[in-house]
Amino acid sequence: MKFLVSNDDGVHAKGIKKLSSMLKDLGDVVVFAPNRDRSGASNSLTLDRPIRVEKVEPEVYSVYGTPTDCVHLAVTGVMEDEPDMVVSGINNSANLGDDVLYSGTVAAAIEGRYLGLPAVAASIVVDSVKGKRQKRNYDTVTHFLKKIIQHVMTHPLPQDTILNVNVPNLEVDEIKGVKITRLGNRHKAENAIPITDPRGFKMYWIGPAGPEADAGEGTDFHAVKNGYVSISPIQTDMTKHDFINELGTWANHL
Template identity: 40%
Template structure:
């Protein structure tokens, strides 16, 4: 009898978030699930790790189910490190992160705790996927995308991933029948035009709220932004070797 795959589930919205609860249910239909997720929201933490404070990682039960669950006081990257090095007795066959409440397309991949957990898993040699739904509401409807999430996860388990690559999957906020399919894309060239809303507290102390507008500078039809705007799920292969290989030859011409 074939052994079920071991699947690590994590996120950045916190262990009680509806997105991760749906992801756990989906993964329970595929394999044996272990959840290690933050005990509070960690959105926008990027690849931060805890080095100047203690970490707590405690068994917990949020929902009924066969999964084992651990609530971690650290960041999403911490959760993956804890799972790999302290909780699991073998390397998982797959790590899935999410389902995030909100987009992680284009440049957002840099800031995303969801994707940083997937990247950390990739660094540890675990095939990994970050899933995001383009709906920031806490009560977002994740039912419409569950069949796509399962199909992508099964494909990774069956086919594996290239060395040094994880997947960034973003799902448009549409009904299942309105989603046209999955499109393999590149990351769109865009960035945030930031604005800081400067305010004063009742005690006269200045503080700031970060806000901004996303600017898409990329008109290509092979990008994640184009796919999402046109009713497709975007699937971007992400590498964590950040070397700009194309620049090496030019830099070697410098008088160093």
């Protein structure tokens, strides 16, 4: 197996190093990751300029672009041999519910799927403690992620599906098990935060994500909150198939 590894926290992030080390037990590993933190980049692709790619270590490349750029360039032109699987992460915070719409970690996995490769995105779920930097138990993530990837290697995913894995920030023996979940969702995001620059011009910080709304049993939110690893299948086909026929009746009135 040859694994293509990416993330959105940057090529030097601790999570991607832990992930790469674990995957070397399963096969060859090549890393293409952003040169800096690109969290929230979603599925953006850079089309208005060329993209610099620098080799920073053997089989490790720093890309001056988005997570999607990283996977796209690696598969379509830079790597001599196409990888067998794309694994993205380990993100240093959760990618639950609506987060997947903005997540560069999930986007890297989706790009791999668009390019015909099985793909998995992995994140660690850290409780929010204001003003305190929590230690992250990446070894717990790799423990479970290794088993998940081994299973995917022998039980291929559907052609339009990636796995979004979220692991609570606990010790391995504190994890209660694994839950297969659906994405929950949040309430509307909080308001943008206005600030003024030194020249008196108004600027804005994007406000925090909204609190959990749909977070009941069966959701990814509920699973991790109760000490379980959450695995959510995400489909890349965004068509709402069960609405096509009803929408077709509208055409007669347009």
